[in-house]
Amino acid sequence: MDSNVGMIPLLTHFALPVPLDELIFASKVKKTNMFEWTQERVLAITNNAIYNIHKKQIKRMININDIGGMTKTIPPSKNT
Numbered sequence: 053m054d055s056n057v058g059m060i061p062l063l064t065h066f067a068l069p070v071p072l073d074e075l076i077f078a079s080k081v082k083k084t085n086m087f088e089w090t091q092e093r094v095l096a097i098t099n100n101a102i103y104n105i106h107k108k109q110i111k112r113m114i115n116i117n118d119i120g121g122m123t124k125t126i127p128p129s130k131n132t
Contacts, residue, residue, distance in 0.1 A: 073098035
């Protein structure tokens with residue numbers, strides 16, 4: 053979880069909806085849409101919510117109690 057250390061100052065720029073949020077994990081991720089365009093985001097997970105952050109703006113906040121599961125998509129290898 054050493055990658056989280058660099059994200060903590062970034063998250064202090066946001067007025068998080070729950071003032072007692074404790075950062076559990078944060079990392080840069082690439083979001084790919086149906087046209088295969090990619091955009092870089094910061095995925096932050098706190099004890100209360102999951103945040104999708106783009107350019108110092110919270111794009112989406114999902115309450116942790118509303119989440120039933122998560123998946124990770126692995127793109128197919130280009131060497132096949």
